[in-house]
Amino acid sequence: MAEVIYNSPNRLKVGRGLPVRVNLSFGVEKPTATSREREKVARILARELRPDLLMDLSVHKTAPEPWVHIRNIFDGPIGILPHYLLFSDTHGLCExxxxxxxxSVTSSGINFITVHCSPTHQLMELARQKRKTPVTSRGGSIVIRDMLINRRSENIYSKMFDEICDVAQQTGTVVNLGTAFRSASVADGLDEVVKEELIIQTEYIDRARSKGIQIVLEGPGHIPLGQLTEYWQLIEPLNVSPMPLGPIVTDRFPVGDHISSSINVAYLMSLSQGGIINAITAVEHQGGVPSFHHTFAGLQAALIAAQAASLNYCQDAFHEEQVIADRRADRQSCVLDSASAGCTRCEKICPLIHSNYPSG
Structure with a gap:
């Protein structure tokens, strides 16, 4: 896949053969939530386990926007969906x-943007006919609603795509190609709608490449484990870094979405051998705003999945595992921060203490 270099302070690289990266999202949904989100992200960034990228998904306007404050304490790439704060229920979006x-944002600290170019009236109708839930993408649904409000024959991002590419070229901005029709449930999975949208997205990937724009593909939301190989076979020829939104492997355990996602995304990233994981919280489908603890647990699950996938192809990732193995051998304890051999759980039958058996 084509390597992506973010025009961020740390010049993060994403691509085939590189360690899998992790993105963490945050956002303000009401006036009183600004300080909560700032403090939540600041607490996470103060820890050893940190995300590689951040996305501000705020749907309520603040001055300054949350990402502006976060930029002062984070040197990695930061992204937004430009249309989130502009949409009007009565007027839709304005070009x-x-x-x-x-x-404005790409010249003042934002390094990547998500745009939804694929919605068409034909695809909307296909989703209505074939699915129980036609659309689950928040960003994609805004673009669709704008099409209906303003009676557009072509969605706003499709119409503006060349102009957006010009801005991205001038500012070094990475463009995330959003998936508006990702499945809302595992039961739909890799259905006809997903495949038709990929055909449309391929056109925009080619157009972006022809203009020298770095592009990332946001991917499936809910998809069975057994369909991931087919999904990868569909996107592999596109030579693009995937940034899956999940994908959730089962909908039966709604307070374990971070585990469900980590299972699926570790497998997908081991196939792609590079890309970006979105951290998913345990309460993704519970209707509330994730707490600090939910957010950090989701980040941990994503980092574990990223490491598990990276071990499949990246020597740097395996080196970290070797260091842990050496520490356990040297200290004769599986407790990594142990100052002495063994531990109180195993006491005198600890196998690490008595592992040097005589040969013969």
């Missing part, structure tokens, strides 16, 4: 305002 916002 001039959207383009101006993209120019």
């Amino acid at each position: 001039d305002s959207l383009l101006e916002r993209i120019k």
Whole structure:
């Protein structure tokens, strides 16, 4: 897959053969939530286990926006969805305002943006006919609603795509190609709608590449483990870094979404041998805002999945495992921070203490 270099302070690289990266999202949904989100992200960034990228998914306007504050304490790439704060229930989206916002944020600290170029009236109708839940993407549904409000024959991002590419080229911005019709449940999975949207997305990947734009593909939301190989076979020829939104492997355990996602995404990233994982919280489908503890647990699960996948192909990732193996051998304890051999759990029958058996 083509390597992506973010124009962020740390110049993060993503691509085939590189360690899998992890993105963590945050966002403000009401006026009183600003300090909560700032403090939550600051507490996470103060820990040893940190995300590689951040996304501000705020749907409530603040001054300054949360990502502006976070930029002061985070040197990795930060992204947004430009249309989140511009949408009106009565007027939809305005092309001039959207383009101006993209120019403003990408010249003042935002390194990647997610745009939804694939919604069409034909794809919407296919989703209505074939699915129980036609659309689950929040960003994609905004673009669809704008199409209906303003009676557009072509969605706003599709219409503006060349102008967006011009801005991205000037600012070194990475473009995330959003998946508006990712499945809302495992029961739909890799259905006809997902495959049709991929055909449309391929056109935009080619257009972006022709203009020298770095592009990332946001991927499936809910998909069975057994369909991931087929999904990878569909996107592998696109030569693009995947950034899956999940994917959730089962919907039966709604307070374990971070575990469900980590199972699936570790396998997908081992196939792709590079890309970006989105940290998913345990309460993704519980209707509330994740707490610090839920968010950090989701980050931990994503980091574990990233390491598990990276071990499949990346020597740097395996080196970290070798260091742990050496520590256990040297200290004769599986307790990594132990100052003495063994531990109180095993006491005198500890196998690490008595592992040097005589030969013969």
